[in-house]
Amino acid sequence: MELNQECVLLQNELRKFAQQVILEKVDENDKACSFPLDNIKQLAEMGILGAMIPEDMGGTALDLIGLVVSLEEISKICTSTAIIIATHNVFFAYPILKYGSDEIKKKYLPFAAAGEIIGGSANFSTNEITTEQQGENVLLKGKNPFVLNAEANGPFTMFLPTSNDKKDVSAFIVENKAPGIKISKNQNIIGLKAAGISEVVFDNYSVSASTVIKKGDGGSAVLRETQDVARICLAAIALGIAQGASEAAIKYAKERIQFNEAIISFGMVREMIADMTTKIEASRLLTYDAAMKYDANKNYSRAAAIAKHFTGHAAVEIATLAIQIFGGYGYMKDYPVERYFRDAQVINVLGDSPAEEKENIVRETIG
Amino acid sequence: MEYFFNDDEKKLKQKAREIAENLVLPIRDEMDEKGEFPLELVKEMGRQGLLKIFIPEEYGGTGEKIMDMCIVCEEIARICAGAATAYAVGALGSGPIVHFATEEQKKKYLPKIATGELLCAFGLTEASAGSDVANIQTAARKEGDYYILNGVKQFISNASVSDVYTVLASTDKSRGARGISAFIVEKGMPGLSYGKEENKLGIRTSVTTELVFEDCKIPKENLMGKEGMGFIYTMRNFDRARPGVGAMALGIAQGAFESVLDFTYKHDLLNNQYIQRKVADMATEIEAARALIYAAARMIDSGTRGFSKESSFAKLYPSDIAMKVTTEAIEILGLYGVLKEYHIEKRLRDAKITQIYEGTSQIQRAVIAIELTREIGIREKDKEK
Numbered sequence: 018m019e020l021n022q023e024c025v026l027l028q029n030e031l032r033k034f035a036q037q038v039i040l041e042k043v044d045e046n047d048k049a050c051s052f053p054l055d056n057i058k059q060l061a062e063m064g065i066l067g068a069m070i071p072e073d074m075g076g077t078a079l080d081l082i083g084l085v086v087s088l089e090e091i092s093k094i095c096t097s098t099a100i101i102i103a104t105h106n107v108f109f110a111y112p113i114l115k116y117g118s119d120e121i122k123k124k125y126l127p128f129a130a131a132g133e134i135i136g137g138s139a140n141f142s143t144n145e146i147t148t149e150q151q152g153e154n155v156l157l158k159g160k161n162p163f164v165l166n167a168e169a170n171g172p173f174t175m176f177l178p179t180s181n182d183k184k185d186v187s188a189f190i191v192e193n194k195a196p197g198i199k200i201s202k203n204q205n206i207i208g209l210k211a212a213g214i215s216e217v218v219f220d221n222y223s224v225s226a227s228t229v230i231k232k233g234d235g236g237s238a239v240l241r242e243t244q245d246v247a248r249i250c251l252a253a254i255a256l257g258i259a260q261g262a263s264e265a266a267i268k269y270a271k272e273r274i275q276f277n278e279a280i281i282s283f284g285m286v287r288e289m290i291a292d293m294t295t296k297i298e299a300s301r302l303l304t305y306d307a308a309m310k311y312d313a314n315k316n317y318s319r320a321a322a323i324a325k326h327f328t329g330h331a332a333v334e335i336a337t338l339a340i341q342i343f344g345g346y347g348y349m350k351d352y353p354v355e356r357y358f359r360d361a362q363v364i365n366v367l368g369d370s371p372a373e374e375k376e377n378i379v380r381e382t383i384g
Numbered sequence: 385m386e387y388f389f390n391d392d393e394k395k396l397k398q399k400a401r402e403i404a405e406n407l408v409l410p411i412r413d414e415m416d417e418k419g420e421f422p423l424e425l426v427k428e429m430g431r432q433g434l435l436k437i438f439i440p441e442e443y444g445g446t447g448e449k450i451m452d453m454c455i456v457c458e459e460i461a462r463i464c465a466g467a468a469t470a471y472a473v474g475a476l477g478s479g480p481i482v483h484f485a486t487e488e489q490k491k492k493y494l495p496k497i498a499t500g501e502l503l504c505a506f507g508l509t510e511a512s513a514g515s516d517v518a519n520i521q522t523a524a525r526k527e528g529d530y531y532i533l534n535g536v537k538q539f540i541s542n543a544s545v546s547d548v549y550t551v552l553a554s555t556d557k558s559r560g561a562r563g564i565s566a567f568i569v570e571k572g573m574p575g576l577s578y579g580k581e582e583n584k585l586g587i588r589t590s591v592t593t594e595l596v597f598e599d600c601k602i603p604k605e606n607l608m609g610k611e612g613m614g615f616i617y618t619m620r621n622f623d624r625a626r627p628g629v630g631a632m633a634l635g636i637a638q639g640a641f642e643s644v645l646d647f648t649y650k651h652d653l654l655n656n657q658y659i660q661r662k663v664a665d666m667a668t669e670i671e672a673a674r675a676l677i678y679a680a681a682r683m684i685d686s687g688t689r690g691f692s693k694e695s696s697f698a699k700l701y702p703s704d705i706a707m708k709v710t711t712e713a714i715e716i717l718g719l720y721g722v723l724k725e726y727h728i729e730k731r732l733r734d735a736k737i738t739q740i741y742e743g744t745s746q747i748q749r750a751v752i753a754i755e756l757t758r759e760i761g762i763r764e765k766d767k768e769k
Binding site for chain 2: 140142143162163203205206207208274275276283285286333337340341344345347348349350351355358359362363365366367369370371372375376
């Protein structure tokens with residue numbers, strides 16, 4: 018599967034940026050749970066925050082494969098930064114771009130492309146919210162412990178089922194400074210510590226009609242398409258974790274001497290590396306294939322579901338094996354593999370749970 | 385499953401569960417967050433008799449049964465494997481004293497270890513001697529009535545809070561593994577200090593510190609057993625200790641499994657076949673791990689000689705199951721699984737160490753393979769006769 022030249026250039030640029038800039042504070046940000054705003058601003062200058070946005074709105078309108086290789090490179094060094102970028106582009110900008118009114122597009126997308134606002138999104142599966150119709154507006158009560166990018170103080174998208182069978186979904190934008198919402202950083206998550214994931218509590222927050230992207234039956238289509246594209250991006254992030262963890266483990270295994278030999282010469286270590294490498298290559302093929310299907314306007318739902326399911330799981334397995342290769346050192350926060358391990362756990366269950374993922378694959382396969 | 389515990393074992397299990405739920409549970413989250421050693425908890429476990437199980441009756445203990453160790457480790461780890469490590473790691477230090485020390489040494493230390501008055505630790509691992517135990521660089525040279533120790537022990541559980549240490553050092557570098565000797569070192573001996581404290585992924589309710597020896601002067605009476613026997617003592621000590629680590633892994637898996645059942649029941653998911661498949665596999669594998677651990681423990685307690693392979697079974701499989709169950713538990717809970725309040729993510733972080741400490745899974749496999757090779761060698765020789 019060949020990347021075109023433009024994509025390869027982008028990949029090299031991001032690889033360099035991740036290693037030369039993002040790497041510097043990755044541990045510090047993880048330990049202190051601090052949002053890497055400087056990095057995000059620089060990525061905005063590089064056009065990565067406008068990846069999904071057309072050029073006439075200030076975006077860079079990358080192919081999805083371009084965003085995918087970018088996320089992979091960023092996640093290899095810092096998964097928190099990668100999920101911030103993916104959330105902004107896919108969970109926030111994409112549904113607005115695809116289904117928003119001209120007014121809503123104008124209100125948000127040029128600023129999103131420039132990085133003046135960092136858009137967020139409330140994770141769909143963790144909505145613990147009840148709604149109440151009040152005249153024109155809908156009132157929200159309850160909370161969501163997983164609002165991505167909420168710490169960045171930007172607007173965020175939300176998808177709420179408005180009928181019991183979940184066929185009717187309301188997709189809308191929440192302004193973070195509006196009355197009736199309270200945002201607090203969620204520091205109780207195993208990983209993605211620097212991603213600014215927050216708990217948002219709604220106390221009679223009023224969704225005004227002007228912020229609604231789509232509702233009713235159309236809302237569920239927005240949600241479905243957003244989740245499909247998101248799966249591809251989550252797979253790319255998982256792939257970055259797997260690649261980063263595996264590179265760290267191989268480097269360590271070459272340097273670590275036990276029994277008078279580098280441990281990479283031992284069969285049990287080599288077997289782990291063979292398994293890791295095979296799963297990474299398979300993950301990459303699946304993920305790129307899904308992105309390229311999207312770019313070619315082919316049906317990509319099934320490929321996206323398979324890519325996320327396989328790669329999310331592979332990232333967990335590979336990060337676990339990477340710790341094993343590092344032995345006792347892998348268990349300590351002085352080395353990066355325990356962070357990959359923690360981050361992989363979250364990425365693997367973001368979007369859908371693995372049971373839901375399997376169900377998606379079956380549904381898309383049996384027709 | 386019915387395992388036919390005798391009355392003493394039943395009582396011990398009950399007591400361990402009460403301590404876990406009444407004393408460990410309330411401090412679990414705070415200790416995990418801060419990464420602190422639960423000194424008062426371990427002392428209280430000592431007062432309630434839980435440290436006696438590592439010590440023979442003639443020295444104030446209750447018989448040093450591996451089965452007892454497994455029962456308690458499982459119950460404590462079901463709530464918190466960090467606390468279980470803080471509690472049980474002492475046995476790794478006292479084990480060599482029980483089996484290889486002189487009568488005088490035993491009388492001096494074991495009764496106080498049995499009550500928890502003295503806490504114990506085991507100093508083996510070094511920066512360049514992880515799996516390759518025989519590669520330790522810490523040296524002990526004899527000078528008159530003393531041994532002088534120099535070197536740094538790494539990743540030593542409970543190091544900074546313990547009072548007595550079994551420490552491995554080389555008395556004759558030219559003899560490799562056969563030049564390693566074991567010493568009993570006491571806190572406060574001149575030249576002993578504590579180095580870096582590790583910041584760990586899991587078992588954060590236990591402290592892991594360097595043990596630093598700088599011309600540390602140890603009376604020659606504190607040599608354990610004979611010079612040059614330290615490596616063999618260490619291997620035999622590990623043979624006895626491994627089922628305890630397996631039991632900790634089992635406790636982690638059991639605790640995570642119970643959380644999964646609570647969650648899936650509460651959210652009405654148990655009629656979903658994806659979930660049914662997972663919980664059925666979990667239950668089966670956990671029970672298989674338990675049966676394996678208990679079988680190994682009973683075998684060792686029967687007084688049989690040679691149980692390296694079975695002891696490795698009892699660590700290898702349960703630690704793999706602990707990782708599998710906790711990983712899948714997160715998948716079942718979805719994003720709630722990675723949140724602290726459900727205590728699955730903590731168990732996952734704790735579980736990983738059980739595949740690493742006291743011999744990695746790769747070392748366990750090597751032990752098993754070596755035993756299998758030896759067994760088939762004997763069988764082939766018998767055939768020739």
